[in-house]
Amino acid sequence: MATILDPKKDSKIPDGPLADKWKNYKDHQKLVNPANKRRLDVIVVGTGLAGGSAAASLGEMGFNVLNFCIQDSPRRAHSIAAQGGINGAKNYQNDGDSVYRLFYDTIKGGDYRAREANVYRMAEVSNNIIDQCVAQGVPFAREYGGLLDNRSFGGSQVSRTFYAKGQTGQQLLLGAYSSLSRQVQKGSVKLYTRYEMLDLVIIDGKARGIIARNLVTGKIERFSAHAVVVGTGGYGNAFFLSTNAMGSNGSAAIQCYKKGAYFANPCFAQIHPTCIPVHGEFQSKLTLMSESLRNDGRIWVPKKKEDAEAIRAGKLKPTQLKEEDRDYYLERRYPAFGNLVPRDVASRAAKERCDAGFGVGGTGLAVYLDFSDAIKRLGKDTVEAKYGNLFQMYDKIVDDNPYETPMMIYPAIHYTMGGVWVDYELMTSIPGCFFIGEANFSDHGANRLGASALMQGLADGYFVLPYTIQNYLSDQITVPRFSTELPEFQQAEDDVNKKIAKLMSIKGTRSVDSIHKELGLIMWDFVGMGRTKESLEKAIEDIKKVKKEFWSNVRIPGEASTLNVELEKALRVADFLEIGYLMAIDGLSRNESCGGHFREEYQTPEGEALRRDDEYAYVSCWKFTGEDQEPELIKEPLDYEFVVRQQRNYKA
Amino acid sequence: MDKTINITLKVWRQRGPKERGAFESYKLDGISVDTSFLEMLDIQNEILINQGQEPIVFDHDCREGICGMCSLYINGHPHGPDEDITTCQLHMRKFKDGETITIEPWRSAGFPVIRDLMVDRTAFDKIIQAGGYTSINAGGAQDANAIPISKEDADEAMDSASCIGCGACVAACKNGSAMLFLSAKVSQLALLPQGRVEAAKRAKSMVAKMDELGFGNCTNTGACEVECPKNISISNIARLNREFITAKFKD
Numbered sequence: 001m002a003t004i005l006d007p008k009k010d011s012k013i014p015d016g017p018l019a020d021k022w023k024n025y026k027d028h029q030k031l032v033n034p035a036n037k038r039r040l041d042v043i044v045v046g047t048g049l050a051g052g053s054a055a056a057s058l059g060e061m062g063f064n065v066l067n068f069c070i071q072d073s074p075r076r077a078h079s080i081a082a083q084g085g086i087n088g089a090k091n092y093q094n095d096g097d098s099v100y101r102l103f104y105d106t107i108k109g110g111d112y113r114a115r116e117a118n119v120y121r122m123a124e125v126s127n128n129i130i131d132q133c134v135a136q137g138v139p140f141a142r143e144y145g146g147l148l149d150n151r152s153f154g155g156s157q158v159s160r161t162f163y164a165k166g167q168t169g170q171q172l173l174l175g176a177y178s179s180l181s182r183q184v185q186k187g188s189v190k191l192y193t194r195y196e197m198l199d200l201v202i203i204d205g206k207a208r209g210i211i212a213r214n215l216v217t218g219k220i221e222r223f224s225a226h227a228v229v230v231g232t233g234g235y236g237n238a239f240f241l242s243t244n245a246m247g248s249n250g251s252a253a254i255q256c257y258k259k260g261a262y263f264a265n266p267c268f269a270q271i272h273p274t275c276i277p278v279h280g281e282f283q284s285k286l287t288l289m290s291e292s293l294r295n296d297g298r299i300w301v302p303k304k305k306e307d308a309e310a311i312r313a314g315k316l317k318p319t320q321l322k323e324e325d326r327d328y329y330l331e332r333r334y335p336a337f338g339n340l341v342p343r344d345v346a347s348r349a350a351k352e353r354c355d356a357g358f359g360v361g362g363t364g365l366a367v368y369l370d371f372s373d374a375i376k377r378l379g380k381d382t383v384e385a386k387y388g389n390l391f392q393m394y395d396k397i398v399d400d401n402p403y404e405t406p407m408m409i410y411p412a413i414h415y416t417m418g419g420v421w422v423d424y425e426l427m428t429s430i431p432g433c434f435f436i437g438e439a440n441f442s443d444h445g446a447n448r449l450g451a452s453a454l455m456q457g458l459a460d461g462y463f464v465l466p467y468t469i470q471n472y473l474s475d476q477i478t479v480p481r482f483s484t485e486l487p488e489f490q491q492a493e494d495d496v497n498k499k500i501a502k503l504m505s506i507k508g509t510r511s512v513d514s515i516h517k518e519l520g521l522i523m524w525d526f527v528g529m530g531r532t533k534e535s536l537e538k539a540i541e542d543i544k545k546v547k548k549e550f551w552s553n554v555r556i557p558g559e560a561s562t563l564n565v566e567l568e569k570a571l572r573v574a575d576f577l578e579i580g581y582l583m584a585i586d587g588l589s590r591n592e593s594c595g596g597h598f599r600e601e602y603q604t605p606e607g608e609a610l611r612r613d614d615e616y617a618y619v620s621c622w623k624f625t626g627e628d629q630e631p632e633l634i635k636e637p638l639d640y641e642f643v644v645r646q647q648r649n650y651k652a
Numbered sequence: 653m654d655k656t657i658n659i660t661l662k663v664w665r666q667r668g669p670k671e672r673g674a675f676e677s678y679k680l681d682g683i684s685v686d687t688s689f690l691e692m693l694d695i696q697n698e699i700l701i702n703q704g705q706e707p708i709v710f711d712h713d714c715r716e717g718i719c720g721m722c723s724l725y726i727n728g729h730p731h732g733p734d735e736d737i738t739t740c741q742l743h744m745r746k747f748k749d750g751e752t753i754t755i756e757p758w759r760s761a762g763f764p765v766i767r768d769l770m771v772d773r774t775a776f777d778k779i780i781q782a783g784g785y786t787s788i789n790a791g792g793a794q795d796a797n798a799i800p801i802s803k804e805d806a807d808e809a810m811d812s813a814s815c816i817g818c819g820a821c822v823a824a825c826k827n828g829s830a831m832l833f834l835s836a837k838v839s840q841l842a843l844l845p846q847g848r849v850e851a852a853k854r855a856k857s858m859v860a861k862m863d864e865l866g867f868g869n870c871t872n873t874g875a876c877e878v879e880c881p882k883n884i885s886i887s888n889i890a891r892l893n894r895e896f897i898t899a900k901f902k903d
Binding site for chain 2: 174287
């Protein structure tokens with residue numbers, strides 16, 4: 001019998017009606033007075049939208065912050081690559097939006113596998129985020145009257161997405177980075193760039209520091225604090241090819257998991273429908289084309305198989321195909337939402353058409369995203385103003401002009417809804433260890449809606465964690481600073497050194513990348529868009545083999561005691577192997593389809609995801625039980641108080 | 653099958669900031685023209701690793717032209733021969749069969765080499781820390797639509813804000829000046845009412861920091877604008893100069 005978490009006691013969901021929970025929490029939580037804040041150290045790992053905004057906010061409040069990132073500057077965090085926009089329930093367009101509607105769309109979009117209270121809180125603070133960013137000087141798109149413009153995104157019927165061209169993530173991150181820089185100047189935040197966290201240090205059951213490697217010198221260093229906040233993003237790179245940055249990794253999550261933090265819903269990974277298709281075996285990453293393109297682009301494949309074959313063979317051009325020979329399959333299947341169905345639905349529909357033999361491109365693994373109607377309707381200039389940078393990006397990569405021929409797109413791994421389990425206060429099952437942004441599991445359920453990742457990262461960093469962390473730190477004010485000479489630090493550093501020494505000593509024959517690619521193929525083939533009991537069982541066996549291969553045959557040139565990029569990659573791949581395994585066993589344990597988790601055995605007669613609320617309306621929390629031991633499954637029931645679960649319907 | 657080319661790489665290898673560097677040559681055959689430039693380097697590195705040698709170190713991360721991490725000086729141009737892109741967006745179709753490709757790090761007093769093609773750009777962070785922000789704490793903002801901003805100003809601010817902080821402008825400049833980078837941030841904030849309040853102070857303190865960090869002066873050669881992967885205009889420098897002079901007059 002699995003352990004069951006109690007929503008009140010363990011998840012700390014506050015009392016009261018949905019709309020009052022966050023207010024009730026803030027009204028009654030404990031705070032730390034200004035004089036005491038200075039005496040408290042907080043480590044923040046990561047400088048993206050979540051980590052950067054949290055570090056800046058904690059610094060503004062007066063805490064002493066140590067902020068780490070693996071890149072050369074906080075501004076490089078991968079949040080910077082988010083394109084389309086950020087949601088906010090401002091209802092500036094007077095089109096019927098509200099906090100409740102943003103909450104409801106997010107819960108429904110997540111296929112009813114997120115916590116109601118968390119999601120409502122995120123929707124509630126979404127408006128503060130927009131205000132904050134504008135005050136920072138984020139140049140959001142504006143109308144001629146000088147007011148903010150909005151566009152619509154998948155999974156909603158209102159226009160609530162604020163954007164800065166196709167570079168919204170960049171502008172929001174630079175906003176957070178500017179606030180962070182201001183605190184660095186003031187001395188409340190100390191930056192550690194080109195540092196990578198390698199372990200969490202626990203003293204008397206509480207998170208009290210980290211072990212990190214200086215990536216330039218190779219030196220292993222110790223850092224102590226009263227609390228540790230982790231905002232290191234998602235683990236999509238377990239698939240090797242993804243839209244994540246090359247350095248994006250899930251290692252901090254795995255380190256904390258192995259120290260007692262639960263890993264929640266690992267199998268919930270999002271496959272984004274509009275990415276540039278794979279071109280060859282040396283491909284290093286996949287490039288996303290913003291979901292915003294689906295506002296004006298129409299997705300289609302040929303209606304007839306012979307046309308698809310002719311296109312694949314290069315004998316027919318898409319522009320030669322008559323209107324009646326095109327199958328706008330999203331508009332056909334989902335008349336109400338059309339090309340703006342949620343990402344999981346759009347991705348599966350593309351896979352279905354390609355698997356059925358209607359795919360285009362050299363490989364047959366691509367569909368068209370066509371702007372010819374939009375260009376006719378709006379003019380080329382308007383289309384260019386809206387999407388110019390995305391069109392240019394496509395042209396540079398594919399060497400094809402999307403103003404003239406339709407873009408080719410195919411789904412790719414993009415975002416992970418799963419992550420380290422946190423309670424309402426964003427604290428993990430390790431006291432004093434907090435997870436924020438994509439790194440935690442909390443707000444998107446089984447599928448994230450477009451323009452909600454930026455919202456969640458900044459909600460956590462600017463407006464949630466700065467409150468909730470005080471409830472924890474309030475009784476830490478008499479705790480003096482910790483010496484890094486304590487035996488717990490020594491032990492953690494020894495463990496890290498042992499792990500590195502082991503990796504360096506293998507001296508095998510295979511590069512880290514070659515093994516990472518092997519893992520990625522297993523993940524894509526067997527833990528990808530469509531999963532079955534058999535495929536997941538195969539993945540579990542295959543991952544075990546790759547793990548064995550890695551630990552006996554990896555080759556890392558150079559020394560550990562200096563800059564060593566291959567060692568950095570090896571440490572991350574070692575953890576991706578653990579994550580891949582967790583994703584597979586989690587997917588196997590969840591005998592239903594929901595959001596990004598599509599078990600082919602569980603679908604409706606129309607091929608939609610078939611949820612099984614009677615048995616699976618819970619969060620799967622995996623507890624580490626030892627190296628190479630099966631983790632224990634703990635369940636957090638998702639008892640909905642306010643929303644009635646329905647089968648998601650984007651048809652009518 | 654894709655079209656392929658054979659190339660020779662001449663790559664700058666340097667163990668550390670204080671060590672002497674030198675070019676090393678590598679022959680690379682059968683590279684698909686659809687491969688990106690960094691994927692080509694991945695292929696070269698895979699060969700080196702399989703020979704038990706240390707791979708060529710270079711900075712890169714997002715590989716979609718936005719993080720600003722990649723930084724190679726290719727055949728005499730920051731980010732290579734193609735226009736309006738970063739190194740990670742450069743593709744091998746821009747090179748000819750049999751070509752020798754020279755790859756160097758950014759070379760500037762402000763950006764010391766860490767290893768091979770990787771340089772230290774911490775100086776850019778320090779310039780931003782000197783004033784590249786509005787002084788607003790989280791929670792203190794008014795409604796986002798309270799101050800209308802003309803679309804022209806918002807769009808112009810957005811163009812300035814597109815800077816990715818890669819440092820190509822410094823690498824391209826014969827004086828090693830960081831004026832394009834600095835002026836883009838000063839312009840963005842000076843164009844918006846939210847940033848106007850501190851505009852004068854910002855311009856002065858950021859310029860002072862740039863001088864202190866060893867970057868050169870601007871002599872209007874315009875090389876920065878030409879090489880900027882994001883098309884940041886040197887009109888930003890003109891605006892910075894106006895802000896700077898106004899600030900000095902007020903002193």
